[in-house]
Amino acid sequence: MRELAAAVVLLAAxxxxxxxxxxxxxxxxxxxxxxxxxxxxxLGLAATATLLVARALRRPQxxxxxxxxxxxxxxxxxxxxxxxxxxxxxxxxxGFVVATFLLMVVLFRAVESQRxxxxxxxxxxxxxxxxxxxxxxxxxxxxxxxxxx
Amino acid sequence: MDPVAGVxxxxxxxxxxxxxxxCFAGVFVGTLVGVLPGLGxxxxxxxxxxxxxxxxxxASIIMLAGIYYGxxxxxxxxxxxxxxPGEAASVVTCxxxxxxxxxxxxxxxLGIAAFGSFIAGTLGxxxxxxxxxxxxxxxxxxxPPEIFTLLLLGFTLVTYLGSGSRLKAVAMALAGMFLxxxxxDPVTGAPRFTLGTATxxxxxxxxxxxxxxxxxxxxxxxxxxxLKQEVFRTRIRHLLxxxxxxxxxxxxxARGSALGFVLGILPGVGAIIPTFVSYALEKRLSRRPxxxxxxxxxxxxxxxxxxNAATGGAMIPLLTLGIxxxxxxxxxxxxxxxxxxxxxxxxxxxxxDLFWGVVASMYLGNALLxxxxxxxxxxxxxxxxxxxxxxxxxxxxxxxxxxxxxxANVWDVVLMLAFGVVGYLMRKTGFEPAxxxxxxxxxxxxxxxxxxxxxxxxxxxxxxxxxPIAGAFLAATAAMILLPSLxxxxxxxxxxAAADPGA
Numbered sequence: 001m002r003e004l005a006a007a008v009v010l011l012a013a014x015x016x017x018x019x020x021x022x023x024x025x026x027x028x029x030x031x032x033x034x035x036x037x038x039x040x041x042x043l044g045l046a047a048t049a050t051l052l053v054a055r056a057l058r059r060p061q062x063x064x065x066x067x068x069x070x071x072x073x074x075x076x077x078x079x080x081x082x083x084x085x086x087x088x089x090x091x092x093x094x095g096f097v098v099a100t101f102l103l104m105v106v107l108f109r110a111v112e113s114q115r116x117x118x119x120x121x122x123x124x125x126x127x128x129x130x131x132x133x134x135x136x137x138x139x140x141x142x143x144x145x146x147x148x149x
Numbered sequence: 150m151d152p153v154a155g156v157x158x159x160x161x162x163x164x165x166x167x168x169x170x171x172c173f174a175g176v177f178v179g180t181l182v183g184v185l186p187g188l189g190x191x192x193x194x195x196x197x198x199x200x201x202x203x204x205x206x207x208a209s210i211i212m213l214a215g216i217y218y219g220x221x222x223x224x225x226x227x228x229x230x231x232x233x234p235g236e237a238a239s240v241v242t243c244x245x246x247x248x249x250x251x252x253x254x255x256x257x258x259l260g261i262a263a264f265g266s267f268i269a270g271t272l273g274x275x276x277x278x279x280x281x282x283x284x285x286x287x288x289x290x291x292x293p294p295e296i297f298t299l300l301l302l303g304f305t306l307v308t309y310l311g312s313g314s315r316l317k318a319v320a321m322a323l324a325g326m327f328l329x330x331x332x333x334d335p336v337t338g339a340p341r342f343t344l345g346t347a348t349x350x351x352x353x354x355x356x357x358x359x360x361x362x363x364x365x366x367x368x369x370x371x372x373x374x375x376l377k378q379e380v381f382r383t384r385i386r387h388l389l390x391x392x393x394x395x396x397x398x399x400x401x402x403a404r405g406s407a408l409g410f411v412l413g414i415l416p417g418v419g420a421i422i423p424t425f426v427s428y429a430l431e432k433r434l435s436r437r438p439x440x441x442x443x444x445x446x447x448x449x450x451x452x453x454x455x456x457n458a459a460t461g462g463a464m465i466p467l468l469t470l471g472i473x474x475x476x477x478x479x480x481x482x483x484x485x486x487x488x489x490x491x492x493x494x495x496x497x498x499x500x501x502d503l504f505w506g507v508v509a510s511m512y513l514g515n516a517l518l519x520x521x522x523x524x525x526x527x528x529x530x531x532x533x534x535x536x537x538x539x540x541x542x543x544x545x546x547x548x549x550x551x552x553x554x555x556x557a558n559v560w561d562v563v564l565m566l567a568f569g570v571v572g573y574l575m576r577k578t579g580f581e582p583a584x585x586x587x588x589x590x591x592x593x594x595x596x597x598x599x600x601x602x603x604x605x606x607x608x609x610x611x612x613x614x615x616x617p618i619a620g621a622f623l624a625a626t627a628a629m630i631l632l633p634s635l636x637x638x639x640x641x642x643x644x645x646a647a648a649d650p651g652a
Contacts, residue, residue, distance in 0.1 A: 006578035006579075010324075014324075021342075025339070030603060032599075032600060032603070034337055035341070037330055038330040041330065045323040055316070069373055070374055073374060076372050076375075081570060084549075084566050088562045088563050088566060100546065103545075103546070107541070108539075111541065122539070126542070126546065130546060130550065138200050140199055140553070141554065142554075143553070
């Protein structure tokens, strides 16, 4: 099931690529235009994906989790992914130190459930140390918040 | 400059305090990320790329190269003590290294891994030093048709030498090349698939892609699996291998070094594949193949040598042709370009301090690593005891800062997270990220070189066969594609002829 789903997604992406590439100037094989290589590559990808779909249909794989999944693993995974996208959304508005503090609190609590005191202290120190290490010492341009850090 | 004068000059460069400090920082950080599972050399080098902006080109490359070969040392420690590969090229070391640790032989396993790495690493640099100058001279005759056909050979190797399904590797290589076409067309400047955004008109960033597919994806997998690091509780004694250990390991180290170096040169191979080949070879050559997987020291010595020799080999195509043969070298190529140095046949003449300085620093770095990984092994064991629940938020933070530091564009962070999710799904469905990234890097160069070839030949594809070097590469590519399907038939034919001499 998983094999089939992956192959179908790949095929759909390849077909979208074919359609988009065909809108660019293709040129000819001896004088290719901007669209020639993307078009050929997307076509090749579509052909490969079709073979993968056929193979998945012919040889159905046993379904079930691929790789080790511990109890509550899915929830933890989604929490982490959500926290990261949330971080990207607020990073510009809140600035590095505050946004990082919030992200780290979620991460430290989410996966191995550190105690609140530990999580808060660890988050505060990683945000501040991160600021000192990356911005002050290494000179990385980190986003400042409305309060300047 | 002949190699002896060159390397003497190189040592004068590498021993300058700033360069020596860069070398130490590189191998130290390299060992650290090698030891930490989930943070490999690729992500770390991308991360430290912006940090090198303020450094000289020579110091930058010395440091970044140090991270690469340093990680090859550090990875074995985690494999042996925790049975988790510290980084991908140490997967095979788990097989026998962890078994040795369980039998109370963690010391000799760590010792032979470090000594084997040192010998192979040094031999690899020696090979690099001797081979690069003549190859650079030959490469001066390379034009777009030669580059294109060489890349074609590389793409074939990428798909052929992967460890999973070949069809999936082909799909990933095509997808990677397609992603490489996003941005402005290299010849006409027409925007392609940019969705009208400024972020994509520069193309998909290599750093967000690598950090996402390798760094973030790995963390997501570990978070889901609830990774528990359990350092094997044992006292590490007898780091110096015994005479018998040396006797068992000498030949595997020699073979691993040769194998790693030669395979490392080939585009598309990297440091991981040589370790698998070395392990298989040692098992086949061994008089006691049944001991493999139960703590055979040969199974540690061979692969650990192979991955270190491969780092020297992999520098050759980069320094002589300006072609990145694997993902790590793609990051290093990016570093060269950021510092305004075009690696390739002319580099040896135009930047001798850079070339020889880096070569000499690799000798120094290997010696430093031997010290870091034997007397100071206890330090790394302590780091392994930090629980993953504490470690992974920090790894994620480093990835975010690294991507932000390169472009200061929040969309690149989003792009990295998207690649992280895609990379996670790829791993779950058996697709490997390495062919995708490599094809992404080489794909742009391939499109440029074929279009330049066609301009040169006024639209005739015959230029790819008529030039001798290009023709040879093309023939080798054809052989690579055809041989696997022909070999079994040939063998069957020979077998039938042998079984039935009358026919």
